[in-house]
Amino acid sequence: MSILIRNAAAIMTGGAGSPDDPSRAAGPDIRIEGETIQAIGALVPIAGETVIDATDCVVYPAWVNTHHHLFQSLLKGDTAGLNASLTPWLAATPYRFRASFDEKRFRLAARIGMIELMRSGCTTVADHNYVYYPGMPFDSSAILFDEAEKLGLRFVLLRGGATKTRQLEAELPSALRPESIDSYIADIERLAATYHDASPRAMRRVVMAPTTVLYSISPAEMRQTAAVARRLGLRLHSHLSETVSYQDSAHAMHACSPVAFCGEHDWLGSDVWYAHLVKLDADEIAMLAQTRTGVAHCPQSNGRLGSGIAPIREMADAGVPVSIGVDGAASNEAADMISEVHMAWLAQRARRGMAAQAVYRGGSFEGGADAATVDEVVHWGTAGGANVLGLPEVGRIAVGFSADVAVYRLDDPRYFGLHDPAIGPVASGGRPSLAALFSAGMQVVRDDVIEGVDLQELRRESMSAVKAMLAEVG
Template identity: 35%
Template sequence: MSVESSAHTAAPRRVVIENCAIATVDARDTEYTSGHLVVAGNRIESLGSGPAPAGLEHVARRIDGTGHLVTPGLVNTHHHFYQWITRGLAQDRNLFDWLVTLYPLWAGIDDEMCYAAAQGSAAALLRSGCTTSTDHAYVFPKGGGDILGAEIRALAELGMRFQPTRGSMDLGESHGGLPPDTCVEDTDAALAATAEAIDRWHDPSFDSMLRVTAAPCSPFSVTRELLRGAAELARAKGVRLHTHGAETVEEEAFCREKFGMGPTDYLESVGWLGEDVWMAHCVHLNDSDITKFAATGTGVAHCPSSNARVAAGIARVPDLLAAGVPVGLGVDGAASNESGELGAELRNALLIARLRGGPAALTVRQSLRLGTMGGAKVLGREHEIGSLEPGKLADLAMWRLDGVSHAGLADPVAALVLGAAAPLTLLLVNGREVVEQGALSRVDEEEIARNVTRAVTRLHGG
């Protein structure tokens, strides 16, 4: 990659990429075998076939993209950053047993540990081409400090677009829930903390780097009152809603025993279906559930690697897409997906879908769409990110495909999705470089590793 710098300093700063393949993931799936893309400030100014227009002013950087594919930045729709410091544990457990094993450990987290965990999680995401991530923080131990604020600070330092969710649990073991009582909050306190987080941090603007979502954890860890209250709060404040849903057969059995209905019907009964809602996993949806998701516009965060790690099952992603349900990809917590990389989920989503539905169940372009525009739609940001189009925010990834692992693969999208993990030459978020030549641009990666090691040692009492 050759780079030329100019002396121009006047706004808008322009970055020009030329001679690259481009997959726009727009409504027509427009692609260019050799094209250009111009970024002005934090917006995509133009793109198309052939070289960039002549006479552009204020070009701060001109990049020769020969041998590269440019795509929208990937969008991560479900994660648990704090789990970065509990990776490698409970390796052979189903979800409920895995949670029971790890809850006592998570009860010891604090804001300093979560800052380090968020750094590690975001580093892995950025290095795999992810420009926007959510995070579902739902464990807030007494005396743990400002956990959500610590995550927000970490993500701002790395330069990632962030949509954290203020999670909560208020149904402990003593009242029939799964988590220990030490991990849950009082219902009113959880709602008050959620409202405070929205008021403190949520930015609804077009180019927002930070939006907040209300997110009670799951049907087996929260009360009806918390679910209803969170839905009312979120809609009053104009923010989105997120939770886990229909993840395992154990969750299905829990809901039928406690509420006399399956997870989808239960969540519907407390106001949790709608265009402002997305749910993680949704592995065990029947035809009626899928119809309800489609009719209400409820979104799904598909987490193929995590689902496989805890043997939750294979989500009906092709059926969801065929019904018109918004679907994005998620890493899920690093304690059930130790790599923490979103790029790998493109491949795993396709392979796992084909295990269930055959060789045509999901195409490489559908998989790329899940990881880009699908995720943007799920987060309510499809007009801002998720595709490469003039006027949209300049969140994009530039993948090298002419190296030894990818040279000769005729279809660049297939090379990205089916091939080995592609080296990331450049990642822009909001028009700014956050990854260059596979390395983080804004922070010291070795310092992140040291911070994570110290946090793990503290958590385990060392």
Template identity: 60%
Template sequence: MINHHSYLIKNADAVLTGLSGDAARSSATDIRIHDGKISELGQLTAQANEQIVDAKDCVIYPAWVNTHHHLFQSLLKGEPQGLNQSLTAWLASTPYRFRGAFDERTFRIAVRIGLIELLRSGCATVADHHYLYWPQMLFDGSAILFDEAEKLGMRFVLCRGGATLTRGLENELPQALRPEKFEDYMTDVERLVSKYHQADSAAFRKIVMAPTSSLHSTTAQQFRESAKIARQLGIGMHSHLSETVDYLDAAKAKFNMTPVQFCAEHDWVGSDVWFAHLVKLLPEEIQLLGQTRTGIAHCPQSNARLGSGIADLVTLEQAGMTISIGVDGAGSNEAADMLSETHAAWLLQRARKGMLATPQYEGGLFEGGGDAATIEDVIRWGTAGGAKILGLDQLGTIEVGQQADLVIYKLDDPRYFGLHDLAIGPIASAGRAKIKAMFIAGKMVMENDQIPDLDMQELAWQAKQSVKLLQQRSMQMSKIA
């Protein structure tokens, strides 16, 4: 594949921009890319020395921005012991049981699989909430994550997870389940910021302060201190919150507050903060999150798979929150890609509104949820919303002057045949739409549905061998325990 500095995308059937209202769809059929940015939109004439990309019968979206993932779980899909469990039991059965079974090689393969799966769905930017850290680790997971993303040309945000507390006795825990010391955790965050963090709004690398659980991973004092350090470093803040009713119960028991009230009391709300899930919220919590412009990474498939529920995105956005889409870990989401996720987001917002609707029999009609969220809403959440949350305001929309992060979907599978509006196909019809071409900062990272130099058969073999190895190690560790 030859990389050109200038491209002209011609003859697109539709261009969806990631913007709101009437601006959500562009009348343009052509897009010019120059020096990594979108330089023109319209009906354009080719210039010298630019490569033409024919987008006939294709639709163009901004590349997706995934704001919550756990890439190590790419080798834990469909794990039997956790398959039919809800959140708390699943955590013990799957991610924590296999946590210590990962070594440098299996971790790298898991990361590679997850990033490739995301890229092949049209995702350019990944925020990974990585929490595999423990004392005397034998490999640097942070370095591997950045390295694998760089090889694929993807933007990567490391949400540096971790815990200083455990519910067990430290001396009796396996090494991989032992907590870090708070000062070591903060020192590593500072190291990562110094080594990787780019502060600009078109960055390829960012670091985020991200204790694994807002209620359980640190002491209340440490939680507040982590917010102070994050803001001193100029980085964002992220954690899990209110995924289940258990969060409400735990916050009440431990702090005599609601979960959101606890976060607010400890400086963990604001436009530089976003939480994954937020499925179970009280009205006063929604009001507080909206007033402070706190963000959400909505993970509909994982929340459904674990039986947690459906976050009310429409109400949250109306309250003032910034909405984004996250895939969550593949251990609770066996299709860990952004097309599956946005398809689920579109359907489940409608299902949620329908379930809550009161039957009204005037005229024999039932007031359902068919208008809860539009395709354009979902695209905006999964692109511009995510970019805003991550402080990457130069991407996420298709506009002149923005970074050329975009994907051209070729809808030539029968599932898209018969569509009256081709533009909605990648989300409404689901499946994995083929990618004619994909650009990140103006560089073509996929062409004719192929990632350069990727041996898919070799990757599949590595995955199978790694799964067997993880299973063997997990069994060995359980016998020792």
């Protein structure tokens, strides 16, 4: 099947912006053949071809979200955790409600989160799912793969879990009890055999992702899980250095920095990426760059929890692979990729600006508006994400790449008056409507509608579920 996206006002490619990797294409047309982008340029329609009119629209690669907790889509704005920093928030919200998730609620939460992402133009979702415990009555992994397939999304399961708990979990229900290392590895092997596809544009992947390597597993188990993952051809992922507590814990327990600790236990490398990395020393950034260990930057969650602003500019300049993740909706009530990249663009500028000093105090610059460009943020959220996920034929508008394409209409007043329409989705934020969204060549959104999705019914189901969960936890 041939599809022609015709007469786009602008095309962002996801490239890094160098002469040999441009961030924009002149177009104005893109031809899709089957699952693949076949041509870009001034193209003539061919007989029988479906034509998408992209007049006045901007075209982006579909976003690649590299860190999420989809089950938290029913935990937005919990008052007990709304003004709490990371550690008290964990106890107040995700741990307090985790036992409330049965199969039906887990599936509903996953569906809400995936649809929210789709409506922002995202077609690749990496979910760090840690809803696993001994005797669990449903298969949360199977539900996630099933829901993604129904919506036509590329899904990467970051299989979380823990073999030990933090003290704050110790008195909570059985849904928080740890697994044994043997059962954890056995399930990873099962999932890899059932779902994992190593091809360069796979629609299903599995990743070894203990919830937080510093707290969730032992040092010996870190080496063991890394060895198993590499034997199976899986990548590795976890949380790291989200707040200063990681630094305190690593130094107290292991007399080194969190990144150095991970390096000593085989958890650095080009097949590894971490969520957050907000609190880093210069030598840690150098170590990440040297080993090509990546980051999933989650600026909205980091802001919501008051954790800080990750040094992404410094990491990118050093050569650390950068990607974007929305994190869980329990700490980010705007868990879509447009909101996330808008925040990423602003936050890096603000971080640099905070270092500015008056000239009489030795300062040499006024502000940080050069800390991140829109084109660069698009790169982080598309090709950058595909890179850390190990999907080399995903995340770009380029010939031969998977046809994951978002066609945005800039038809809201917030986009009126733009001198450069290409920057609209990132610089203006909001939610530009989708004329079309393609995932591996399949059109999954038409005229801003996801076929088969009743948003009002989804809203009613979510309200009912939240009401019941609040009643259960008291």
